Amino acid sequence: MFRLQGSKVLAVDMTGDAVKAKNGSMVAYDGQMAFKKMSGGGEGIRGMVTRRLTGEQMTVMEVKGHGTCWFADRASEINLVSLQGDKLYVESSNLLATDAALRTGTSFTGLRGASQGNGLFTTTVEGHGQAAIMSDGAAVVLRVSPQYPLTVDPGAYVAHQGNLRQSLQSGVTFRTLMGEGGGEAFQIRFEGDGLVYVQPSERNTIAGDV
Amino acid sequence: MAFREINSKMIEASVVPGQRLFSQRGAMLAYKGDVSFTPNMTGGQGGVMSMIGRRVANEDTPLMTVEGSGTVLFGHGGHHIQVINLAGDTLYVEADRLLAFEGTLQQGTMFLGSQGGVMGMVRGQISGQGLFTTTLKGHGSVAVMAHGGVFEVPITPQRPVHVDPQAYVAHHGDVRNKLSTALGWRDMVGRGSGEAFQLELSGSGAVYVQASEEKL
Numbered sequence: 001m002f003r004l005q006g007s008k009v010l011a012v013d014m015t016g017d018a019v020k021a022k023n024g025s026m027v028a029y030d031g032q033m034a035f036k037k038m039s040g041g042g043e044g045i046r047g048m049v050t051r052r053l054t055g056e057q058m059t060v061m062e063v064k065g066h067g068t069c070w071f072a073d074r075a076s077e078i079n080l081v082s083l084q085g086d087k088l089y090v091e092s093s094n095l096l097a098t099d100a101a102l103r104t105g106t107s108f109t110g111l112r113g114a115s116q117g118n119g120l121f122t123t124t125v126e127g128h129g130q131a132a133i134m135s136d137g138a139a140v141v142l143r144v145s146p147q148y149p150l151t152v153d154p155g156a157y158v159a160h161q162g163n164l165r166q167s168l169q170s171g172v173t174f175r176t177l178m179g180e181g182g183g184e185a186f187q188i189r190f191e192g193d194g195l196v197y198v199q200p201s202e203r204n205t206i207a208g209d210v
Numbered sequence: 211m212a213f214r215e216i217n218s219k220m221i222e223a224s225v226v227p228g229q230r231l232f233s234q235r236g237a238m239l240a241y242k243g244d245v246s247f248t249p250n251m252t253g254g255q256g257g258v259m260s261m262i263g264r265r266v267a268n269e270d271t272p273l274m275t276v277e278g279s280g281t282v283l284f285g286h287g288g289h290h291i292q293v294i295n296l297a298g299d300t301l302y303v304e305a306d307r308l309l310a311f312e313g314t315l316q317q318g319t320m321f322l323g324s325q326g327g328v329m330g331m332v333r334g335q336i337s338g339q340g341l342f343t344t345t346l347k348g349h350g351s352v353a354v355m356a357h358g359g360v361f362e363v364p365i366t367p368q369r370p371v372h373v374d375p376q377a378y379v380a381h382h383g384d385v386r387n388k389l390s391t392a393l394g395w396r397d398m399v400g401r402g403s404g405e406a407f408q409l410e411l412s413g414s415g416a417v418y419v420q421a422s423e424e425k426l
Contacts, residue, residue, distance in 0.1 A: 006359045008421035027377035028419045030369045067369075072377070072421035075358025 002080055002097070002130040010071045010078050010097060010132045014064070020104075021071055021097040023059035031067015038062050058092040058123065062100065071097055076134035079141075079197060081161065086194075088125040090133050090159035099129030133159050135199035142196045149191045155202030162194020212312050213293045213351050220285040221293060221353050223310060227279050230313030234286060235272040237309055243280015250275050276310075284310050289355040289426060292418060296382065299415070300347045303354055303380035306426060312350035320345050354380055358421035370412035376423040383415015 005011045009027070012019055023037060038060045063069055072078075073096060081088055083102065098104065103126045125131050133139075135158045144150045144164060151169060160166075169187045190196055212231065214222045223231055225245055235249060250273045276282060285291070286309055294301060296315065311317075319342050346352055354360070356379045365371050365385055372390065381387070390410040411417050 005361050006421070008359045009361055009419075024374075024423065026374055027421065027423070028363055028371060028373040028417070030363065030371045033372070070361070070363070070419065072358065072423075074424060075420075075422040 002099075002132060004078060004080060005070065007077050007138060008072055008075050010080075012063075012069050012071065012097065014066060014069060016064075016066055018062050018064040018100040019069075019097055020060050020100055020102075021063055022073060022095065023061050025071045025073045025096060026063065027070050027072045029065075029067060029069040031065060033063055033065035033067060033069055036062045036064070058095065071132070073134060076136060077138045077199075079133050079135060079139050079158075081131045081133060081159070081197075083125065083127060083129060083131060083161070085128055086126075086161055086163075088131060088133075088159060088161040089122050090125065090131075092123040094134050094158055095123060095125070096132040096134050098125055098131040099127075102127040102129045102131060133197065135197065135201075136203075137200040139197045139199045142198060144190045144192060144194050144196060146191070146193060149189060150196055151187045151189045152196060152198055153202060154186055154188055156198050156200070157188060158197040158199050160190065160194060160196045162192070164190045164192040164194040164196070166190050213310070213353050215291070215293055216283070218290050218359065219288060220283060221291050221310070223276070223282045223284060223353075225276055225278055225280055225282060227277075231276040231282075231310055232273050232313060232317075233276055233282075233284055233310035234308060235274045237284050237286045238276075239283040239285050241280055241282040243278065245276060245278035245280045245282055248275045248277070249273075275313075284353065286355060287426075289357060290359055290420070292354050292356060292360040292379070293351055294354060294380070294382065294418070295351045296346065297349055299382050299384070300345050301352055301380055301382040302343050302345055303352070305344045307355050307379060308344065309353040309355050311346055311352040314348055314350040315352065316347045318345045318347065319343070354418065355426060356418070356420035356422075357424045357426060360418050360420050362416050362418055365411050365413060365415050365417060367412070367414055370410055371417055372408040372410050373417055373419055374423060375407055375409050376425065377419050377421075378409055379418040379420050381411060381415060381417040383413065385411050385413040385415040385417070387411045 001013050003011050020038065078096060105124045106121050107124050108121055139158055142150055167189050169189045212223050216222050220239065225231060232250065238247060291309060302320065321342055360379055363371050365383065388410050390408050391406060
């Protein structure tokens, strides 16, 4: 029921069911819709407190009704992800909408998060259904298999799903310390089996400066 | 059809003798052939009276007249461009979103208060349209700018369409619009969903919506 209209607009056909979407991202709808803000991402008191503490706040609204609703946010490119019981890791600022049936939560990312410039925690989406994630420019989906690990620039990383282990790789050498670094001092390495979404643009990160 | 989309941000217009085009001043990127660009003091069609009307209404985007024979490329500020073909109906659009339009179209200004009275004026303020909007009527095509891609939502009498005022670009056809508020107690205590005001469009026609909540 999620479909893309162009690459920047998400259309959702609803028949009495609900979706969770980023606050204020509705651009148009027909039929009957009700919008309700969900405090703390709709995860109850515990989820709300966790989000406050971890800085992974997201303001989510629940959209419910009959008809078609269109979502878009600052002309970002939108990618559809379908989940069959697996887990999607995405930054809360890159998450546009999810099926109401999907559970969202927070998870600790360690040093990798800090190198990406968006904190030590990330948002997880879990269950069966569809999610829409946003990227700056059209994202590419790269497959990681046990034989082929993948290394990504932290600033270009958007999301990943599947059974992946990640580690922070540093290419800091004597030259970096002298201020002669290549601008690629940190990378995230993914090993295992899964998919990684990469955008053709880099956020400002600490890693990008050295 | 005078306009051809080259890519999502650039259009090509063919100019033939005896047919004028109007375009936003400075929006020409390149041209082939013998084409002249004259700044249009009156800011569009009609005489001095309509110029005064536009000045008063603050809908007086600087326009230029394009005449001659050849082809012209238009684009502006990297904005996305949507070409809308009109067949006798009226297009309502903000003057600063207009990139170019054919001389066969009749340009006018409309007072938003005339549609819905005081609520019409409130609606104009909220959607950033001001108190007036530009109308184009007749047969011909119009190139409209928007931030991000544009999509068209058809409006039928059975299915009114609600649009976020910030994402609204233009509409055409026989459409009534009013501002609908979904203000509840949640908005009062700062727990709003961010969708408190919506433009409700009903009738028959189409509305153009951009993929962004940013103005031009």
